Structures are given as structure tokens and as C-alpha cells.
Amino acid sequence: EHAAAGLRLIEIERDHLADLPRVVEQLARLPQRFVLFCDDLSFEAGEGDYRVLKSVLDGSLERAPDNVLLYATSNRRHLMPEKQSDNENWQMVDGELHPNEAVEDKIALSDRFGLWLSFYPFSQEHYLDVVRHWVEVQAASAGLRWQWSEALEKAAIRWALGRGNRNGRCAFQFARHWVGLQLLEQDA
Template identity: 70%
Template sequence: MQNSLEIFLQRATQTLDRLEPMLPLQRQPVDWAHHLAARWVGSPQGGHLRPIQVRSKLKLDDLLGVERQRDQLLVNTRQFLQGLPCNHALMWGARGTGKSSLVRAILSEHAGQGLRLIEVDRNDLAELPLIVESLGGLTQKFIVFCDDLSFEPGEGDYRLLKSILDGSLEQAPDNVVLYATSNRRHLLPEYQSDNQNWQRGETGELHPSEAVEDKIALSDRFGLWLSFYAFSQDHYLDVVSHWISHYAAPLKMGWQRDETFEKEAIRWAQARGNRNGRCAEQFARHWVGRQALSLLPQTP
């Protein structure tokens, strides 16, 4: 009898050990009074929000050359904070031109008014209804932010997002809005053959124009479109100068914008094939750090 009981307990323990990873974990809710942002972490046991320590001190004035986009998104966000009608926003265009930086800067400058941000990976968009449900009843206002949003041919997730934007998210509490960034205006790749083949009757589809419309319908769910473009050379150099001053000021280091300096900044951009805000800040870090290092006492 004792042996049978021991065997039963042993098997029960083994069964519980196998089931434990499948059970939902008990996690403490995010303290939004002390955290400005969180990231949704998906898992088979049920996703959860993980707090993010926001260290960025980016300001709206740091974003040069995108004043039109900045002002439009800022007005939309202020409407949102005041409980007025507002739109979900899609920021699309060239990489490194300030799309996600604009969202971070708005969070930094309006966190005192109760603005909070939740980052959601594209692969976790199916869990948006759960995220929205967890935010209902809270006093803060939440931007649900998806960075680098895009879909490939054959993926069905974009149709799910369409239904979310037109369905559950539209009916979400007034304290939730969706902001997304993408390098693609319509979030899906578009091909010349989309027009050519169906005009020649090669696709076999009875209503091929509807397939093309389906591809561009997703971005239509966003009421506010903001486009970002590659920098001109003058714009790029102005941004470089801004970040040089930003990083040189705390070091009390003087500098001069001359022809030699500008040529070096241009060569830096050419070597990377990019002329944008990200590249400009990276060069500023490199240049200021190198100049400051040369002023330090040389160790033997």
C-alpha cells in the first residue's frame, strides 16, 4: 500500500512539473504612476506588459526639417489627451528620418499630462484586443505603438489588423490610440505586375482590381498619414550641426562649422549610403567624442 502511494505521488509530481510551464504566470500589473512605457511580451501562456525604463531625453526641438509632421502629430495627440476626437496615425517614409523619434519626443514632453506608451511587436498584433482590455478604466492615456510595421505577400496578419482597426480598437476606451511607423506607405509590397498582369488578363482573377484595392486598404484605416522623406545635403548638415552643439555643450567644447568639417560629415553619410537624422547624430557622436578624446592628457 505504501509503495503504491509513493508511486502515485511521484507520478502526480511529474505531471505537475510538466503542466507548470503551461500555466499562466502571476505577474504584477505595471505601475503607471512610475513607468512611462511598457512593452507587450507575447507568450503561449498569455502575454503581459513589461515596464520599460525610459531614459531618452529627446525633445521635439531636436527634430529638424520635420516641423509639418511634428505639428500635425502633436495636434492629434493633444486632441487625444483632452478626450477629443482624434485619429490613429501612420508615419511612413525613408528610414532614419525621425518617425519613431517623433513618437518618443511626444511621450517625453507630455508624460506629465498622463501620456503613456506601449510598444507592440508586429508579430503580437493579434493580441491587441487583450492589450486594450487591460487598459480600460485607467486614468492615463495610452499610445499603442508599433514600429516598422509591414507585411509580406501571403501573410494574413494584415487582414487581422484591418479588422482590429475597424473593430475592437475603434471601440476601445477613449484612452487608447494607435501610432505606427513603416517604410511602406501601404504596408504591403506593391508590384508593377499588380496593374500590368490583370490589364492583360493574365492573373485569371475575375475582379483583379479588387485584389489591388485590398492591398492598399489597410493603410486607409489610419486617419492621419504623415510622410517622411530623405534629407537634402543642406538639411543633413544642419542636423549634424544641431547634434554637434548638443553633445559639445556639456563638454564646454568649442567648434566651428567650416568646409573641412562639412566634407567630413558628407563623407560619413556617403560611406553609409544614408543621409538622414540617424546618420547625422551618429556622426556627431563620433566627431565630438574624437575631438574630446584628443584634448585629454595623453597617458604614457
């Protein structure tokens, strides 16, 4: 939609983050503006790639170019696992606590992202509103006539209970499933 204005979107896989400094260096020379996107970002204990990402975001001698912005999604707030044992090696020096610096290093990565969006569990009413929306969208694209009913509502609630989750993804999956069943019944 914004390509004519010079905006470009580049997805960078989690396994290619080590290449990020070279990618940013190449993009800095171009006239377009770039959003680098990394989906489902997280790191396992012992991985060092997160340090490369920290430097690119904020923390190297070179300033990040004005034409590059990094967006990442993650299901983890701190992006790396933290263990209770990480906090066992602290020292008391003149009354001051010095927590394990490894923990601070891990947390420092998520602190470099300026905007965090949290998605909280849906209430049942909100979940059903989203189900209605997705059923309407899916049914319209399939040319299916439908009407909200108590049976449909109960099926959507059972779907969410069976998955232990009420969120947008669950509502979307239910809508696709339900519309698919309706189409199968029409064909039968």
C-alpha cells in the first residue's frame, strides 16, 4: 500500500539475525525506508545472537540509520528464558545488592524495543464478538448465507474450551472450521 511512497517491508528470519548488521548497512545506503520484521522472536539459553540484535537496536558505535526500523513479535516479554539459578550468584557489597549481570543482560534486549503491545485473554463476550466478525468474513468470502444462533454460539464456546483459550486466533480458527462444515453440508 505504501510502496509508491518508498516504504519496503523485509522479513528477517530468527536464524539469520547474525546477518542483521550487514543487512542494515546495505539498507542505509538506499533511498527507501525499510521495516525489518522478525516474527516470533525468542532465544534459548546459551544463544549469542541476541547480542547482535541489541547492538543493532541501540548500543553500538554506529547509530541505526533513519531509514530502517525493526519490528518483532514474541510471545515472551524478556525474549530469553530466565532461571531461578540466574539469581543465585549475587553479592552484598557495602549494603548494596549486585544481582547477577547475566539476568540484566537478558532483560536489556527487551528494553531496547520502544513499544510493547500486550494481548490479554478475551472475555467470553469479546471472544464471541470476534467469532461473529470472522464467521461473517469467512461466510461472505464463501458465498454462504448464515445467521447467528444459540447453537453457533455454543459451538464457538465449546471450541474455545476445548483449546483452553479465548483469543483472536482461536475465534478465527473456529470461524474457518464452522464455515467449512457448512460448505460440506451444502455439498452433501
